[in-house]
Every structure is written in structure tokens, then in C-alpha cells.
Amino acid sequence: SKKYLSKDIYKNSIFEVKKDLDIPFDELISKLSKSGFERKDFVEESGDFSVRGGIIDIFPESLISPVRIEFFGDTVESVREFDITTQRSLKEIEGIKFGMNLTSKDDSINNEEINSNLTEYLSDDTLMIILDPEITLNEEENNNQISKYQKILISGFENYFGEGLNINNLKTLNFHSKSQPDFHSNLRALHSNLHSLLNQNEDIYILSSDKMQSERLKTLLDDLNNEDISEKDAGLHSDLSGSENLKNEIDINKILFLDDSLSEGFILPDEKLAVYTEHQVFGRYFRQLKKRKLKFRGITFNELKELQYGDFIVHRDFGIAKFEGLKKIKVGNNEQEAVKLTYDGGDSVFVNLNYIHLIKKYASTEGFVPKLSKLGGGEWDKIKQRAKKKVQDIARDLILLYAKRKSETGFKFSPDTHWQQELEANFMYEDTPDQYRATLEVKKDMESGSPMDRLVCGDVGFGKTEVAVRAAFKGVLDNKQVAVLVPTTILAVQHYNTFRDRLSPFAVEVKCLTRLQSKKEQKEILENLETGKVNILIGTHRILSKDVKFKDIGLLIIDEEQRFGVKAKEKIRSLKPNIDTLTLTATPIPRTLNFSMMGARDLSLINTPPKNRKPIQTEIMKMDWDRIAEIITFELKRGGQVYFVNDTIDKLYPLAERIKEEVPFAKPAIAHGQMDPEELEDTVVNFIEKKLNVLVCTKIIESGLDIPNVNTIIINNADRYGLSELYQLRGRVGRSEQQAFAYLISSGKITKQAVKRLQAIEEFTELGSGINLSMRDMEIRGVGNLLGKEQSGYVQQIGFDLFMNIIDEAVSELKDNEFSELFKNFEDQSPDSKSKKIISANENKEIKNKIIVKKHEPAIIENDLNALIPKDYIENDTERLNIYRRLYEAKKEEELNEIKSELIDRFGEFLEDVESLFEIIKIRIKATELGLEKISILKNNISVYFPKSKEHPLFESDFFKNVIEVISNDKSRKYKISGSKDQLIIEIKTNQSSDKERLSDLKNLFYSQLTSY
Structure with missing residues (x-):
């Protein structure tokens, strides 16, 4: 097991720091270095320290x-x-x-001193609770490390220790408890059980x-209390088919519902107490969120905006350049900082910080290297204009389609029933806010x-x-009836399952129609479809054939529409003139694009x-076949399956052979x-x-x-691979209640950038934790899927962020000019449009005094003041x-005050230049x-x-009148x-x-006028 510093050495090293204590500043820095702490620019994980001013x-590690x-x-002030993550102070x-x-791996610490077990740090009367002893301890340590403790609670210890641990001398704590019954999502069984418990005067909590x-x-x-279950409904729900109506009412007010949960429910009969968990009622997996020691997660979303020397950037007016850092320039008698950019041919531009909003880090499809722009010549403006025109053409078509659809009449589905609510409640995972919102939007x-x-x-x-x-x-x-159209047989099988x-x-007839069904099976499915016996049909483009006839189709669900060919897409359009259509895609669409296309397509x-x-x-590891055999054996023995991904096709076959040699019961396929x-x-x-258990493949998965x-x-x-x-x-793994594992095998020689990528992925263990950064490449693909593949070329030419700005501008112009009446009509028809029009007299007066200005460029403050962040205040250029x-x-x-507070917290009191x-x-x-242009x-x-x-509202404002009055007086x-x-x-x-x-x-x-208007 892992070894630590001996208890005596650690005890003698303990040091106290508290408010008002006098400690030589440099001495503390030296002590930290000698105590095995690593000095960094910013603290990222336990064992780090940093110094700023x-x-x-x-x-x-103890905190x-x-x-x-x-x-x-040399006095501790606080x-x-x-x-x-934020680097902000929480509390004093x-x-x-x-x-x-x-x-510590510090050279000053002798390796012989790192030989202790953590149990040596505990006193003999410690109450020890051991979870998963098979993970925590090896067999030799059983008696040596544990038997001296008098109070032990061990989860499942008998299975593991057997007679190896003398438990007769240990105190046993007995709980006369029962587990929560398994209801298997059957609400009728739960209702009946609760009725019985209430009759026995049990206290019931549902978490x-x-x-x-x-x-x-x-x-x-x-x-269930308020309605009898009709014959039709009883037939719909297989649990209730042929059963009697529910007559036993329960008093809901006698059950306490709490918005917090445990991993498992239980019953204590002696205490007349029943504690049930909602996730167990529906067989849903639950994971307790534990407070863990936080660790800085490698690459953060801010790094999308942060620039390193040599990075490609996009200047809105000048084009693609290389970032050469912050440089001091002389302005009058003072110094200020500017951003240095280098263009094609070695030409340089120094960008005043007033115009920093025009600079964005270049982002495109991963691995693509852009061409530097040439200063002058007008080529950059031509590329932007071409992109804008193309986007406007696509957006125009989308808006026209949207308008046509809004004017058509479709089927109006009924509000949710009890059965709809029950189906949604027994989903094995809790709805995320996004998923809940998407469900509501679709049903609406x-x-x-x-x-x-x-x-x-x-x-x-x-x-x-x-x-x-x-x-x-x-x-x-x-x-x-519902048709679910998918591009591949594989997806059809997955969706059918x-x-x-x-x-x-529920008594819903779901069928699958692909080449895997025999002609006889297909004939039977089609006959039942035409008579209405099949409720949901899932299939490939076979669904679009002439012999497929629905009795009454009301909903078409299309998965990954962009993967269908041109002919298939034409048939889809003819199938859905006025039926409800729901399209699914796994390629992320950026939120910014969603806002831009608002009204042009529902997303x-x-x-x-x-x-x-x-x-x-x-886990990151090196190629080790003994270890790989262990990994595959562990997964297969627990009834699971394995993906083995390789970057080239030619090595797949030898790899499959080697897996077969190392793990004889593996059934690999290519x-x-x-x-x-x-x-x-x-x-x-x-x-x-499950006819095969190891898939040796390329990144096709x-x-x-x-x-x-x-x-x-x-x-x-x-x-x-890219991030x-x-x-x-x-x-691709981690989609069930089983613990999932990912092993990243690195090749021999590895670049620093590749190490950073692997570490970032290793640290993004929480799903979604690195999504903003690692999904950027996927979002760029998403733009192509929504607006057409040719758009990816423009993204590469001008960068992702500028392309998103162009989309925003193009759609705004269409809405304000060409389609202004159309969007005005949509707004007037919206449910909350009437409430927007009712404005009180006081609000009206306030609006007149305010200056309502459309979005415009920020004001420029041209100055020769000594106004900058000195290097001795924030040393790191990227951070500055x-x-x-x-x-x-x-x-x-308020944003400014927030930044000021953060800087004082992280870097100390302001210098005059920063002020x-x-x-x-x-x-x-x-x-x-x-709306001022410049000061x-x-x-x-x-x-x-x-x-x-001259029509600018500024000239009618109280502010302007006050300025003229000051000048006059x-x-x-x-x-x-x-x-x-x-x-x-x-x-x-x-x-x-x-x-x-x-x-x-x-x-x-x-400025007094500015603040008083």
C-alpha cells in the first residue's frame, strides 16, 4: 500500500500561521520549499504554493x-x-x-523516512469505518493494521476476511433494519405499500x-387516489391489466417528502420508521455528491480566450496574425502596453488596448493551420463579405421555411395524461435542466x-x-402512429432496444424495419402498420419505400438528418408536409448560433x-500487455464489453490476435x-x-x-488524438450504473502539448466538466451541419468567433429590414406580447429620460496617462x-468593481498606475x-x-442639456x-x-455629468 512520512517526522514539522503573528516572509517561503511544497505561478492542487507581492x-494536504x-x-495581516477554480477568497x-x-518527492527528504502506513497516525481508541476492504487493504495487513482497534465497522467484512480476522473480540453494532422494497417502477405496488404502513402508524419519509x-x-x-383506472388505461399499463380498480386512498399529507436523498432507503420496524428513496422506486441510479478536495482541472474555459506567444489570432479589421505578446510603447511622456501582432511578410501592428475587443483567439477545426493575412490589399474584407452573403442566403431560406410552417395547420395533441407523467417519472436518470426544458419545448x-x-x-x-x-x-x-427514421442499421437496433x-x-407496439428482418417479418410488420396495430416504427431509409403505409401518422422523428443522402432527404420532405417533426443530432450546436437563428429554426x-x-x-499508461490483459479480464468477468481503439487500420488485426492470446475467453472483432x-x-x-465482447476498432465509434x-x-x-x-x-463508455474506465496508452515519444491534452482528459473525470473547451471542434462541425458543409471553409478562413459574429449580423439585418413585418407579426401573436405593451406612466417617464442606444462600438479613451498593470504587480503576461x-x-x-475586488484579493493593494x-x-x-465616440x-x-x-437620442437627453449649461456658466x-x-x-x-x-x-x-444623468 502507499507509504507516507513517518508520524514523528511529520509531527516535528508542524508549523502554525495565524493572524497578527510575526513570521519572516522570506523564511516562510524557504520553509515551504524545504517541506516538499512545489512553487508555481498559481496554486493548482495540494502540495503547491505561490508568491505574489x-x-x-x-x-x-491536510486542508x-x-x-x-x-x-x-513580516506580520501576517490576514x-x-x-x-x-476562481482563485477568489471564500472566507477569513x-x-x-x-x-x-x-x-513529497523532494530530494531533501530521505526515501527511508517515507515508509509509514496512514493507520500509524491514528490513536488506539479510534472508531474505524472501512468501506470496500478488498480495495483498502491487502491480506497481510488485516491483523497487523486493524486488529489493535477496538471499534471497527466494516462493510461486507465477512466475505473478505472470513476467519482471517478474529472478530470475537470486536464490538458489534446491530441495526434491526430492513431494506426498502423493490417496486420496479410499479406505482400501484408503492401506493398499496404506503397504505399498509400508514395503517400501522409508521412515520414515512420519501427522499x-x-x-x-x-x-x-x-x-x-x-x-392514483383521485381516479379509477379505466379498462382502456388498465390495458395500456401491463402492471394493471386485468386488475381491480384502486380503492385504498392514502393521506398524502401524512407522508413527508424531502428534497434531499440517500443512496438507499430503509425501514426500522422497532422505531416505526420508513425512509424511502424516489430513485429506488423507479430503479434509477443515484450517486451521492461528496465534498471532495478540489483540484484545478488542467485546461479551463478561460484558456479559449487566453493567448500564448505564437498563437494565431483574428483581428476583425486586419485578419489572421501571430500574437507576439504585450509590449510597452511610449505615449507622450508616459508608458502604456499594447498587443503586438505579426502578419504575413513580417509586418507588425501594435494594437492599443482600447481596441482589444477586435482581437479573438483563432479557432477552427482541430489541427488546421491557418494562413497569415497580408496587411493592405483588401483581400480580408472580400473574404468577410463573401461569408456574410452566403450566410444571409441560407438564413433567408430558413426564415421563409419557418414562416410557411407557422402559417400551416397541424394536429393539436392533448395535454399530458397520468400515463405520460408515469413514463417520465420512471426514467432511470434524473432529468437535467436542459433535458427537462427540451421535453417541455417539444410537448408545447x-x-x-x-x-x-x-x-x-x-x-x-x-x-x-x-x-x-x-x-x-x-x-x-x-x-x-410514430415513425423513427435513422441513417444506419446499427442506430435502428439501438433505438429499437x-x-x-x-x-x-405500457401496451405500445414497437417494431423495427431494416435489412435484418426477413421478408416474411417485413410483410407482417407492414400489414400491421397499415391496420394501425404497430404504434411506433423504427427503421432506416427502408421506411421511405412506397410499400410502407401508415394508417394515421402523427409524428416523424429523424436522427442525424445530415447523414442521409439527397434523394432520401427529398422523400423525407414529401413525408412531412404538415406532420410534427422532431430531429435529433449528436453534433453540438453552439449556444451563440442558437440565439442568432432564433425565429429561423426551433432549437x-x-x-x-x-x-x-x-x-x-x-488513467494514462504505457503499453503493457500484462496490464491490458488484467483490464480486459476484469471487464469481461463482470459481464461487460471492451472497446480497444487504435489510430491506424493496419495494426487492428495483429492487436485482435494479441488480445486473443492474452485473454483466451475474449471474443474480439474488427x-x-x-x-x-x-x-x-x-x-x-x-x-x-453480446455475441462479441471486444471491439478492436478505429475512431469510427x-x-x-x-x-x-x-x-x-x-x-x-x-x-x-486531438482533445x-x-x-x-x-x-462512449459510462452509460450505465456500472463504474466505467478509460485507459489512455501513450506512444514512446510524446510532445508537451500531447501531455497537456492527456492530462486534461485524465482530469476531466466529471462528465461535462471540460465540455466548453473539448467540444469547440465539434461545435464547428455543428455549424456545418446546420448551415451546410461549405461553411466549414469560411470558418477556417476567418476563424470560428468572427464567423459567429457575421451570422449574428446577417440574421439581425434580415430581421430588421427584409423580414421586419414578419417578425413583428410573430411578436404580436406571442402569448406575452400583450403584457409587454402595458407600461405605467412612471415607467414611460423613466424611459424618456434614459438614452436607448442600439448596439454600437465601445467608446475610445485616447490618453497619454501612465495607466497600465505593471509587471511587478502581475508578473504572468497571459494573466495580465x-x-x-x-x-x-x-x-x-459593477463588473469593474468585481474585477477590482478580485485583483486586491489575489495580488494585493492597487498601485497608482492600476488605479x-x-x-x-x-x-x-x-x-x-x-453613445459618445471618443474622449x-x-x-x-x-x-x-x-x-x-444628429438624430441620436443623446442630443435630446438631460445629460447633453447639463453639459451645455456647464459650458455656458x-x-x-x-x-x-x-x-x-x-x-x-x-x-x-x-x-x-x-x-x-x-x-x-x-x-x-x-464625468460628474456622466454619473448624474
Whole structure:
């Protein structure tokens, strides 16, 4: 087992730091280094420390959160816990005690001293609770490490220890308890059981993990009280078929429903207490969320915005360049920082921080290297114009389709029934907020009079199929038939299994139509379809054949529409002129695109995985066949299956042979994209049906496969894959209540970037934790799927972020100009449009005094002040640039105050240069709100540039009147009104020379008006 520093050495190393204590600052830094702590720019995990100015951050192993120690000279001024992810302080504490890093690998610590077991740190009267002893201890340690403790609670110890541990001398704690009964989602059985317990005067608690689940179960039980089950309903539900009506009512008010849960329910008969869990009632997996020691998770979402030297960037006006860092430039007598960009031919541009919003990190399909732009010549503007025109053409077609659909009449489905609620309640996972919202949106569409055309987007396993099952069931309850169209036989088999299993408690006839069914079976299915006996038909493009006739189809569900050919798409369009259509896709669509296309297509995004999924245990390893054999054997012995992924086809066959040699009972099969399509489908279908147990394949499994029984994936040469590919591949496992494992095998030579990718994936064990970063490449593919594949070329030419901006502009222009009347009509018809039109007299007056300005460029503050973040305040260039970006992108003074508070917390009190920078940004925010174009503070002149449009609402505002009044009445200052016929400029002469005095003049003469308007 793992060895630690001996107890005596650790005890002697314990050190105390508390408020008001005098500790030499440099001495503490030296002590931390000698005690096995590692110095870094920022604390990322236990065992780290960092130093910034008079602040030391430290994360001892004995603490759950890291601690920030702020000094004044050599005196401790404060000790604060802080959040490792945000790096912000959480609360002030009196002090901490800590010792050497227990697992230190520091050279100053003798290896012979690291030889102790953790149990040596415990006193003899410790109550020890051991969970999973087979994991915690080896057999030799049983008596040595445990038998000296008098009080032991061991989970399942008899199975493991047998007679090896003398338990006669141990105290035994007995609980006369029973487990919660298994109800197998049968609410009638639960209702009857609760009735019996209430008759025995038992106290009953039903625990759910959130309020929504509690309310839903309460409603379902109350419905069983209030309604007799009709013959039709009894026939629909297989549990109730042929049963008598429910007559035994229960008093819901005598049951306490709590919005918190345990892993398992129990009954204590002696105490007359029953505690049930809602997830066990429905056979749903539950995972207790534990408070764990946090660890900084490698690459964060902020790194999408942060720039490193040499990164490709996109400047909106100049094009693609390389980032060369922050450089100091001379402005008047002072220094400021600017962003240096290098273009094709070595030409450089220094970008003033006022224009930092025009710079974005270049993002495109993973691995693509862009071409640097050439300054001048107009080529960059031509590319942007071409992209905009193409996007507008596509958006125009989408809007016209949307308008046509809204004007058509479709079938109006009934509101939810008791059976609909019961189906949704017995889903094995809890709904995520995204999934719950998507379900509501789909059902609302179905209940409206217009034909639904909604796209539900979410990664495989994120719950979009469940949304489709619920929609299909809603259709069946209104005696409508449902067609589920999928691009491959594999997907058809998967969906058939899912729909059949979910709807098995209800008398719903689900059938599958692919080439796997015999001609006789197909004939029987088609006959039953035409007579209405088949409720739901799942199949490939075979469904689109002329001989497939529905009695009364009401809903069409299409999975991965973009994977169908042109002819198949034409047949789909003819099939759905006015029936409700639900389309599913596993390729993520960016939220920004969703907002842009609002009104042009109905989109539901499911970006979060089921929250009760177990995180996938991920491990980086080197090629070791003994270890691989162990991994495969473990998975197969627990009844599971394995993916073995390799990056090249030629090595698949030798790998399969080697697996067969190492694990004789393994049944490996090969799968790759160059196989005959029918052979590939047969292989995967056999794997799904468990006739094979190891699939040796390429990354062909990256998307589309959802096999809950596969819970181990081994990825060979993992360092050769991109981050999003690794995220997608690992996501193929962990789709059931079983613990899933992912093993990333690295090749011999590995680059630093590849190491970073593998570490990031290893640390993103929580599903969805790295989704914003690792899904970026997938989102770019999603744009292509929604707007057409050719758009991917524009994304590569101008970068993802600028392309998204162009879409936003293009759609806004169409809505404001070409389709303004159309969207006005839609707004007038919306349910809440009337409430929007009712405005009180006071609100109306307030609106007149406010200046309502359309979105425009931020105001420029041109100045020669010493306003910057010095390197000795924030040493790290990337962090400094990130702070500059956040400052210049701030839109409200509250955001500014938040950043100020963070900087003081993390880096210490402000220097005068930083204070000046904040004052300038504050003025910029107010000026932008008003619509001012520029304020210039150069030498002894302050110039204010007003909007060029004479119709701008600024000129009618109280602010403008006050400025004119000040100019007219203040005779002590020199004011000059100048500018061309298009633009008003007010100049103010100041006699001050220092930065502080000039800023004060601006605030007194002008900013007072800004803040009072």
C-alpha cells in the first residue's frame, strides 16, 4: 500500500500561521520549499504554493481548500480560504497548522523516512469505518493494521476476511433494519405499500434529490387516489391489466417528502420508521455528491480566450496574425502596453488596448493551420463579405421555411395524461435542466396548432433519445402512429432496444424495419402498420419505400438528418408536409448560433449529461500487455464489453490476435470505416447483441454508438488524438450504473502539448466538466451541419468567433429590414406580447429620460496617462492580458468593481498606475452607454467626440442639456466647441500637469455629468 512520512517526522514539522503573528516572509517561503511544497505561478492542487507581492498561497494536504496568507512586512495581516477554480477568497479564518507534504518527492527528504502506513497516525481508541476492504487493504495487513482497534465497522467484512480476522473480540453494532422494497417502477405496488404502513402508524419519509422529482411523485400518488383506472388505461399499463380498480386512498399529507436523498432507503420496524428513496422506486441510479478536495482541472474555459506567444489570432479589421505578446510603447511622456501582432511578410501592428475587443483567439477545426493575412490589399474584407452573403442566403431560406410552417395547420395533441407523467417519472436518470426544458419545448410544440419542426441537439447519452421516447408516447396516447427514421442499421437496433425497454410497462407496439428482418417479418410488420396495430416504427431509409403505409401518422422523428443522402432527404420532405417533426443530432450546436437563428429554426440544446452518472475513471499508461490483459479480464468477468481503439487500420488485426492470446475467453472483432458497410453493420450489431465482447476498432465509434454494456475503453497511441476526439471517444463508455474506465496508452515519444491534452482528459473525470473547451471542434462541425458543409471553409478562413459574429449580423439585418413585418407579426401573436405593451406612466417617464442606444462600438479613451498593470504587480503576461481584456470588455461599473475586488484579493493593494487604468475604464463604460465616440486626454487638452448622427437620442437627453449649461456658466475654464458639420467636439483646456490632476479635472468638469444623468 502507499507509504507516507513517518508520524514523528511529520509531527516535528508542524508549523502554525495565524493572524497578527510575526513570521519572516522570506523564511516562510524557504520553509515551504524545504517541506516538499512545489512553487508555481498559481496554486493548482495540494502540495503547491505561490508568491505574489506580499501574498503567499498554499495548499497543504491536510486542508480541503487552499489558503491565502497576506503579509504587511513580516506580520501576517490576514489568513483566508480561497476557491481553487476562481482563485477568489471564500472566507477569513484565524489561522492554520500544517506540516511537511506527506507524499513529497523532494530530494531533501530521505526515501527511508517515507515508509509509514496512514493507520500509524491514528490513536488506539479510534472508531474505524472501512468501506470496500478488498480495495483498502491487502491480506497481510488485516491483523497487523486493524486488529489493535477496538471499534471497527466494516462493510461486507465477512466475505473478505472470513476467519482471517478474529472478530470475537470486536464490538458489534446491530441495526434491526430492513431494506426498502423493490417496486420496479410499479406505482400501484408503492401506493398499496404506503397504505399498509400508514395503517400501522409508521412515520414515512420519501427522499428525492430535488424538488421537481418530489412534486412529480406526489402528483402521481395523488392521481392514483383521485381516479379509477379505466379498462382502456388498465390495458395500456401491463402492471394493471386485468386488475381491480384502486380503492385504498392514502393521506398524502401524512407522508413527508424531502428534497434531499440517500443512496438507499430503509425501514426500522422497532422505531416505526420508513425512509424511502424516489430513485429506488423507479430503479434509477443515484450517486451521492461528496465534498471532495478540489483540484484545478488542467485546461479551463478561460484558456479559449487566453493567448500564448505564437498563437494565431483574428483581428476583425486586419485578419489572421501571430500574437507576439504585450509590449510597452511610449505615449507622450508616459508608458502604456499594447498587443503586438505579426502578419504575413513580417509586418507588425501594435494594437492599443482600447481596441482589444477586435482581437479573438483563432479557432477552427482541430489541427488546421491557418494562413497569415497580408496587411493592405483588401483581400480580408472580400473574404468577410463573401461569408456574410452566403450566410444571409441560407438564413433567408430558413426564415421563409419557418414562416410557411407557422402559417400551416397541424394536429393539436392533448395535454399530458397520468400515463405520460408515469413514463417520465420512471426514467432511470434524473432529468437535467436542459433535458427537462427540451421535453417541455417539444410537448408545447405538439400541443400547439402548428406543425412542429424542432431540432434537439445533445451528445450521445445526454438524454435526447429519452426526449424522443416521451414525444413518441405522447403521440401514441392520441392514437397517432410514430415513425423513427435513422441513417444506419446499427442506430435502428439501438433505438429499437431503447424504445422497447422504456415502453415495456405500457401496451405500445414497437417494431423495427431494416435489412435484418426477413421478408416474411417485413410483410407482417407492414400489414400491421397499415391496420394501425404497430404504434411506433423504427427503421432506416427502408421506411421511405412506397410499400410502407401508415394508417394515421402523427409524428416523424429523424436522427442525424445530415447523414442521409439527397434523394432520401427529398422523400423525407414529401413525408412531412404538415406532420410534427422532431430531429435529433449528436453534433453540438453552439449556444451563440442558437440565439442568432432564433425565429429561423426551433432549437433545443442538451449540453449537460445525466447528473447521476458515475464519473469515468481515467488513467494514462504505457503499453503493457500484462496490464491490458488484467483490464480486459476484469471487464469481461463482470459481464461487460471492451472497446480497444487504435489510430491506424493496419495494426487492428495483429492487436485482435494479441488480445486473443492474452485473454483466451475474449471474443474480439474488427471494425473500421474501410470495411464493406454491411459487414461493418453486422459486426457492430453482433457486438450490441453480446455475441462479441471486444471491439478492436478505429475512431469510427467516436459518435453514434450508445451501448450501455461497454464500460471499458482502451485508446492506443492516445497522444496522437486531438482533445475533442479523446473527449468523444471516452464518452462512449459510462452509460450505465456500472463504474466505467478509460485507459489512455501513450506512444514512446510524446510532445508537451500531447501531455497537456492527456492530462486534461485524465482530469476531466466529471462528465461535462471540460465540455466548453473539448467540444469547440465539434461545435464547428455543428455549424456545418446546420448551415451546410461549405461553411466549414469560411470558418477556417476567418476563424470560428468572427464567423459567429457575421451570422449574428446577417440574421439581425434580415430581421430588421427584409423580414421586419414578419417578425413583428410573430411578436404580436406571442402569448406575452400583450403584457409587454402595458407600461405605467412612471415607467414611460423613466424611459424618456434614459438614452436607448442600439448596439454600437465601445467608446475610445485616447490618453497619454501612465495607466497600465505593471509587471511587478502581475508578473504572468497571459494573466495580465486576460485582466486587460476583462477590463476593456466590461459593460457595467459593477463588473469593474468585481474585477477590482478580485485583483486586491489575489495580488494585493492597487498601485497608482492600476488605479488610473480603472478610472479610465469607468469613464469608457459611461461614455459607451451614452453613445459618445471618443474622449481624448492628451497633454493639457480634454476632447469629447459626440455621435455623428444628429438624430441620436443623446442630443435630446438631460445629460447633453447639463453639459451645455456647464459650458455656458463656467467662466473659469476655457471651452471650445469645434468639429466638422457632421460631428460635434467639445474641447476643455486644463492647466494640470500630473496624471492624477488631469483625471480629476475630467471627472470634475465632465464625468460628474456622466454619473448624474
